[in-house]
Amino acid sequence: MNPFATELLRWFDHHGRKDLPWQHPRDAYRVWLSEIMLQQTQVVTVAGYFQRFVERLPTLRSLAEAHEDDVLALWSGLGYYRRARFLHRAAQLCVEQHHGELPRDLDALVALPGIGRSTAGAILAQAYGMRFPILDGNVKRVLTRYHGIAGDPGTSAIEKQLWLRADEHTPAERTADYTQAIMDLGATVCVRSRPLCPLCPQATRCVAHRDGLTAVLPTAKPGKKIPTRTTAMLVMRDGKGRVLLERRGPQGVWSGLWSLPEAEDAGTAAERARQLANVNETIALPAFTHVFSHYRLDVSPILFDHASPLRALGDKPDLRWCDATAIAGMGLPAPVRTLLAQLLEIPA
CATH class of the missing domain: 3.90.79.10 (Nucleoside Triphosphate Pyrophosphohydrolase)
Structure with a gap:
C-alpha cells in the first residue's frame, strides 16, 4: 500500500465519518442514492432527505415502481431535479436489464442515466469493495493540492492527470474505507477556504502546503457573470x-x-x-x-x-x-x- 493511502487510512480510523445514514447498511442502492444526493449538496443537508427517501422507497425496485411525482416530492428542496429523474429512470433500467440490481461492472453502471465514472467507482468501491478510484469535487481538491497541479480541474487535460493520481493512490485493500476517507478529508480538513493543514495526515508531503499555495489551488474557473x-x-x-x-x-x-x-x-x-x-x-x-x-x-x-x-x-x-x-x-x-x-x- 502506498504512503498516501497508508496515512489516509490511519487518519480515517481515528477521525473518519463512520455513522453516516447510508453506511448502515452500506449496500449498493444506498451508496448510489447518497452519491447522487451529495452531488452539489452537503452532507448536513442530504442526511435528512436520505432518511425520508429510504423510508418511503427502501429498495431499488420500490424506486423503479414509484410514480415520478412521488420521487420528485421526496426530492423537493434538494434542487437539481434532473438528478432525481435520472435516478428514477436508472432504477427502471436496472429492473429491465439487470434483474433489479445495480450491475457490478463499471461500463454497465456508466451506461445508466446520471451515473458518471466517479459515481460508478464509488458504488463499486463502497458497496462491493472493488478497486476503482473516484474523482468527485472533494477528491479533486485533495489531489490538486497534494500534487501541486495548477490549472482548472474541470478541463480534460487536468482531469486526466487527476484520474491518473486517483488510480495511483487507490489501494487494493480496504478500498471502501479508503474511498470514504478521501472524501472525508476533502469535506472536513482540506476544505475550499482556509484548509486545516495542521490536522491533515498528508501535510508533510503536500506541495500546496509546502509552497504556500493552498489559497490558489485548485485553480479557480475564469469568472463569468450570470444573467x-x-x-x-x-x-x-x-x-x-x-x-x-x-x-x-x-x-x-x-x-x-x-x-x-x-x-x-x-x-x-x-x-x-x-x-x-x-x-x-x-x-x-x-x-x-x-x-x-x-x-x-x-x-x-x-x-x-x-x-x-x-x-x-x-x-x-x-x-x-x-x-x-x-x-x-x-x-x-x-x-x-x-x-x-x-x-x-x-x-x-
Whole structure:
C-alpha cells in the first residue's frame, strides 16, 4: 500500500465519518442514492432527505415502481431535479436489464442515466469493495493540492492527470474505507477556504502546503457573470384556501414539477390569471430572488384572492387546485414551497 493511502487510512480510523445514514447498511442502492444526493449538496443537508427517501422507497425496485411525482416530492428542496429523474429512470433500467440490481461492472453502471465514472467507482468501491478510484469535487481538491497541479480541474487535460493520481493512490485493500476517507478529508480538513493543514495526515508531503499555495489551488474557473431573468408568479387562491398549481413542461428549469403559473411580468399577470381562473382581488406580495447555477431569477409574486375555477379548464391534467394537505406531499421547487408555506401554513 502506498504512503498516501497508508496515512489516509490511519487518519480515517481515528477521525473518519463512520455513522453516516447510508453506511448502515452500506449496500449498493444506498451508496448510489447518497452519491447522487451529495452531488452539489452537503452532507448536513442530504442526511435528512436520505432518511425520508429510504423510508418511503427502501429498495431499488420500490424506486423503479414509484410514480415520478412521488420521487420528485421526496426530492423537493434538494434542487437539481434532473438528478432525481435520472435516478428514477436508472432504477427502471436496472429492473429491465439487470434483474433489479445495480450491475457490478463499471461500463454497465456508466451506461445508466446520471451515473458518471466517479459515481460508478464509488458504488463499486463502497458497496462491493472493488478497486476503482473516484474523482468527485472533494477528491479533486485533495489531489490538486497534494500534487501541486495548477490549472482548472474541470478541463480534460487536468482531469486526466487527476484520474491518473486517483488510480495511483487507490489501494487494493480496504478500498471502501479508503474511498470514504478521501472524501472525508476533502469535506472536513482540506476544505475550499482556509484548509486545516495542521490536522491533515498528508501535510508533510503536500506541495500546496509546502509552497504556500493552498489559497490558489485548485485553480479557480475564469469568472463569468450570470444573467438575470424576471417572472411573475400567480398565486390564485379560492374561497376554500386552495391554490391553483400548474405542472411545468419537460424542458427548462424545474421541468415536470408542480409550481405556480407564471407570466412574463407584473404587467401581463392579470391577463394570464384570467385565462386560468375567475379573478378579482389582486395583491402584490414581496419580491424575491432565486439563484440558479447559470442565472438569477427575480420573482414578483402576485396574489389573486377569492379566485374561482373556470369550467372550461376542469379537465386539464396539468392544472390542479390544491389545498395545504395536498401541497405538503407534492414535488414543488423550494422557493415556491417557501412562498406557499407563508400563505397556507404548511411546512416549508
